[in-house]
Amino acid sequence: MAKKEMVNPATQPDKKLRVKDLIFAGAFAAIYVVVMLLIVMVCGTVPVLYLITPLFVGIVCATIYELCVLKVRKFGAALILGILFAVTASSGYLPGMFIAIGVALLAELVILIGKYKSKKFFLLSYLVFNLNMVCPFSNLYLNRSSFMAMATEYYGESYANGVAALATSWMPFAQMGLAVLGAAIGVLIASKLIKKHFEKAGIV
Amino acid sequence: MDLTFYGEDVKGLIRVDPRTKVLIFITSSLVCVSSYSDIGIAMYSVVLCILFALCGKPMTALKASLALGVVLFVRAMMGNSKGAPEVIVMVLTLITTSFMFAFPTLMSIYFIVKTTRISHFLSAFQAMHVPVKAIVPVAVFFRFLPTVTDEWNGIRKAMAFRGISLSPVQIIVHPWKTIEFILIPMLFSSMSVMEELAAATMARGMDLEVRRSSYEEVKLHAVDYLLIVLFAAMFVLAAVIAQMAKEGAVL
Numbered sequence: 500m501a502k503k504e505m506v507n508p509a510t511q512p513d514k515k516l517r518v519k520d521l522i523f524a525g526a527f528a529a530i531y532v533v534v535m536l537l538i539v540m541v542c543g544t545v546p547v548l549y550l551i552t553p554l555f556v557g558i559v560c561a562t563i564y565e566l567c568v569l570k571v572r573k574f575g576a577a578l579i580l581g582i583l584f585a586v587t588a589s590s591g592y593l594p595g596m597f598i599a600i601g602v603a604l605l606a607e608l609v610i611l612i613g614k615y616k617s618k619k620f621f622l623l624s625y626l627v628f629n630l631n632m633v634c635p636f637s638n639l640y641l642n643r644s645s646f647m648a649m650a651t652e653y654y655g656e657s658y659a660n661g662v663a664a665l666a667t668s669w670m671p672f673a674q675m676g677l678a679v680l681g682a683a684i685g686v687l688i689a690s691k692l693i694k695k696h697f698e699k700a701g702i703v
Numbered sequence: 704m705d706l707t708f709y710g711e712d713v714k715g716l717i718r719v720d721p722r723t724k725v726l727i728f729i730t731s732s733l734v735c736v737s738s739y740s741d742i743g744i745a746m747y748s749v750v751l752c753i754l755f756a757l758c759g760k761p762m763t764a765l766k767a768s769l770a771l772g773v774v775l776f777v778r779a780m781m782g783n784s785k786g787a788p789e790v791i792v793m794v795l796t797l798i799t800t801s802f803m804f805a806f807p808t809l810m811s812i813y814f815i816v817k818t819t820r821i822s823h824f825l826s827a828f829q830a831m832h833v834p835v836k837a838i839v840p841v842a843v844f845f846r847f848l849p850t851v852t853d854e855w856n857g858i859r860k861a862m863a864f865r866g867i868s869l870s871p872v873q874i875i876v877h878p879w880k881t882i883e884f885i886l887i888p889m890l891f892s893s894m895s896v897m898e899e900l901a902a903a904t905m906a907r908g909m910d911l912e913v914r915r916s917s918y919e920e921v922k923l924h925a926v927d928y929l930l931i932v933l934f935a936a937m938f939v940l941a942a943v944i945a946q947m948a949k950e951g952a953v954l
Contacts (some may be wrong), residue, residue: 516836517910518835518839518904518909518910519841519910520903521836521840521843521899522839522840522843522897522900522901522904523897523909524840525840525841525842525843525844525847526843526844526847526850526893526896526900528844529843529844529845529846529847529848529850529851530847530889530893532844532847532848532853532892533851533852534886540805542802543801544797544801558882558888559882562882562886562890563886563890566894567892570894573868578857582842583841583844587732594735596808603822625804638736642899649736651759655791658796658797671826677895687735689881692882692883692887694818696887696891697890702894
């Protein structure tokens with residue numbers, strides 16, 4: 500398999516996304532979303548943990564994202580991942596969904612600066628990409644009254660009040676900070692794991 | 704839940720077009736976040752279960768609706784019993800709420816996965832002139848959700864065989880190790896599945912930039928139009944109920 504990977508770019512250096520790349524992007528998106536949902540479900544039970552999920556998701560999901568972009572190495576991998584993430588994670592609130600897609604596009608631009616060759620920029624792009632974890636919460640910041648009505652109906656007074664007390668005006672920025680911090684830790688883990696397991700196997 | 708990779712609806716009484724199924728998925732996720740009442744979601748979920756049964760998966764539908772019934776019963780009971788300890792009420796509320804909240808979306812994803820063949824999915828959206836580059840990732844995404852679950856079960860068994868437990872306690876005590884033990888095998892085995900999938904699509908000529916012909920019959924039937932109207936109506940109804948609940952009506 501490693502051999503095939505080495506021959507392919509040499510014979511036909513193409514920048515276009517082939518069906519193979521689309522399959523990789525779609526499949527990694529499925530893994531990403533499943534892992535992300537698992538984390539959110541576990542953390543969702545406590546208001547404080549619920550609000551700092553971007554941190555945990557960043558730590559765990561970085562490896563999946565990095566493997567996806569390092570495997571495909573073309574324009575579009577991060578974007579497809581971002582779109583599928585946005586559609587499943589924040590489909591309930593349209594502005595949030597579009598922000599999430601925009602964030603994915605920004606991450607794609609970061610990779611573009613590295614010309615799809617520099618590993619550093621591949622790794623850095625996740626710091627931007629993970630900001631999309633804040634988007635499912637945008638409902639809470641931009642559309643507060645309806646979110647509160649929902650939380651009260653679903654989780655009861657005490658939970659809703661807990662979330663409301665924590666969701667102050669600086670909270671979105673704190674969440675963004677946490678998202679970047681989580682992503683930074685995650686990227687460190689990811690680069691180690693990828694070096695230890697996947698580069699040795701010749702996969703990326 | 705047994706998850707087979709390839710959805711099939713030949714045994715079903717009705718065949719639903721993949722486009723209708725995707726519309727149902729979108730409606731479901733909208734209903735989840737815009738409806739604030741149990742009644743709206745319960746009604747919606749029951750219709751979803753009936754549809755599941757009609758499409759040839761009566762056992763799945765039965766299991767899902769039984770689970771839904773139990774959760775609704777618990778919720779109704781909680782409203783009536785006042786003397787219960789605070790902690791139990793809190794925990795039960797959280798569990799039942801997560802269930803209610805996730806049920807329509809997960810059920811409709813499961814519906815797509817269980818009853819749609821990938822080739823049917825592809826040809827239906829190609830008939831709508833959606834570019835292949837947009838369809839393939841979405842199709843693979845839905846195809847891969849059960850695979851991830853399956854891989855996860857396999858990894859858990861393999862790790863148990865080697866005496867590594869993946870219990871919550873272990874995850875808290877050794878977070879770094881757990882990430883490595885779960886994520887790396889999962890990515891490795893998923894990646895080989897991806898390679899095979901890519902080879903299979905290559906062999907079918909998906910990489911060519913010509914219009915593909917298909918044996919699949921692609922047409923919206925009367926059933927589809929009926930379902931589209933039905934789900935649109937239910938969405939509006941759920942929104943109306945939500946509005947009423949917001950204004951303080953007791954339901």
